Each structure stands twice: as C-alpha cells, then as structure tokens.
Amino acid sequence: MSSSRRRFLVRSLVWSGLGVGLTRTSWGLPWLEEGLTPTAVQTKGPFYPIPEIEKQKYYDADLTRLDDKSPVAEGDQIVVRGSVVNFDDRPLSQVVVEVWQACTTGRYNHPQDRNDRPMDPNFQYWARILTGDDGSFSFRTIQPGKYPGRTPHIHYRIVAKEHPELVTQMYFESNEEFNRRDGIYMDLSPEQRKSVTVAMESKPLDVSNPKSEKLPTGNFKIVLGPLGDAKATRPM
Numbered sequence: 372m373s374s375s376r377r378r379f380l381v382r383s384l385v386w387s388g389l390g391v392g393l394t395r396t397s398w399g400l401p402w403l404e405e406g407l408t409p410t411a412v413q414t415k416g417p418f419y420p421i422p423e424i425e426k427q428k429y430y431d432a433d434l435t436r437l438d439d440k441s442p443v444a445e446g447d448q449i450v451v452r453g454s455v456v457n458f459d460d461r462p463l464s465q466v467v468v469e470v471w472q473a474c475t476t477g478r479y480n481h482p483q484d485r486n487d488r489p490m491d492p493n494f495q496y497w498a499r500i501l502t503g504d505d506g507s508f509s510f511r512t513i514q515p516g517k518y519p520g521r522t523p524h525i526h527y528r529i530v531a532k533e534h535p536e537l538v539t540q541m542y543f544e545s546n547e548e549f550n551r552r553d554g555i556y557m558d559l560s561p562e563q564r565k566s567v568t569v570a571m572e573s574k575p576l577d578v579s580n581p582k583s584e585k586l587p588t589g590n591f592k593i594v595l596g597p598l599g600d601a602k603a604t605r606p607m
C-alpha cells in the first residue's frame with residue numbers, strides 16, 4: 372500500500388468517528404500523519420456551460436469583460452487567487468480550473484436558466500484557466516448575484532492528472548447570513564464548509580506593486596483527494 376493511500380485510510384478512519392482519540396502520539400506510529408482535508412464535492416448544478424461553452428469565444432481569466440476593448444460588466448469586481456494541491460500539500464501544475472457563475476443580477480448564461488432577470492452582455496460567465504508551476508491560479512470577476520434558493524457562489528470544475536475530477540462551489544464568508552439559509556452549503560460538515568468558504572480582503576491587483584489598484588481578493592486553496600478515492604472528495 373502506498374504511503375499516500377495509507378494516510379488517506381487513516382484519515383478516513385479518524386473522520387468516520389471510529390478513530391476518535393487515536394492520534395499519532397497515542398498510537399506512536401510514525402506513518403500516522405494528518406494530511407489536508409480534500410475540498411468538499413458540491414453539485415455541478417444545472418447551469419454547467421458545456422455544450423454552450425463551445426459557442427463562447429472568451430474564456431480567459433478576466434470575467435469582468437469579454438476582451439480588452441469591450442465594456443466592463445456590471446457589478447462589484449473581485450479577485451480570486453487560489454492554488455490546487457494534493458492532500459500532501461504538493462502543488463499541482465497544469466491543472467484545468469473551470470469556473471462559472473451568475474452575473475450580478477443572479478442570471479446564468481444557460482438556456483435552462485428560466486430566471487427572468489437580465490443577462491449582462493459584457494460579462495464573461497465562465498473561464499477555463501491552467502495552474503502554474505506552483506499550482507496557483509487567479510481570475511478577476513464580479514461578485515456573483517443571488518438567485519432564488521441560493522447564496523452567492525462560484526462553481527468550479529478541476530481536472531488534474533492522477534486525481535479524481537473535483538466539482539465544487541466556493542462561498543463568501545461575508546455572506547454568512549445567506550450561507551446559513553442555503554441547503555447545499557449547510558449539507559456540508561463544518562470542516563467541509565470551511566474548505567469552500569473564502570474571506571475577501573482588499574489587496575493590490577499587482578502583487579509586486581502595493582500602489583496598484585486594490586480589489587477585494589480571496590484565497591481559495593483547492594485540495595484534491597488521491598486517485599481512485601473518489602469518496603475522498605465527497606461530502607460526508
């Protein structure tokens with residue numbers, strides 16, 4: 372059994388409650404190490420952009436406008452800086468990170484969305500980006516609008532070699548009141564909610580220039596479970 376598989380099984384045992392009180396110290400076993408908790412799986416929902424995605428020309432990491440010359444989308448701009456790692460905290464490069472979300476009115480760019488709120492012709496409703504050598508990714512977008520039954524959120528689909536595909540959603544700590552009324556969010560355990568909830572902080576857009584424009588910025592660390600352990604990323 373590989374060491375990563377072994378660590379995963381140990382963590383599963385501890386999470387399931389069978390291992391309560393059994394810690395590395397109490398067992399004295401050198402291989403009993405805590406890894407990172409895999410980011411919780413969440414429903415893909417009905418508005419995943421494929422096949423419509425193929426018809427969309429723009430999918431870069433700036434969702435606030437279609438291209439450099441087009442008008443800016445409505446809404447409050449935010450930045451998400453994130454990283455994708457495995458549960459041993461090893462950065463994963465060249466990982467596909469897809470994001471899709473509602474515009475500021477709470478409308479998706481999807482034919483199944485019957486919501487009669489207006490679409491924003493200047494908003495790029497989705498992006499497909501790759502992580503860098505250090506596992507990092509970032510994108511600029513607008514604060515997603517609320518729509519009936521849901522607290523504001525951004526959908527993610529993560530595709531990495533040698534890891535199970537992860538579909539999840541990211542939430543905003545500042546929306547706690549709405550988050551607590553959202554059944555999909557509240558179905559998660561407190562630990563899992565923590566794994567998908569991000570705090571926004573005003574930070575310079577250009578990290579190397581503290582005087583550059585500041586925008587609310589969140590850090591979303593995405594932890595993938597081991598290959599073959601799809602349960603590793605399922606809600607408990």
Ligand SMILES: [Fe+2]
Pocket residue numbers: 416418521524526
């Ligand atoms: Fe959604």
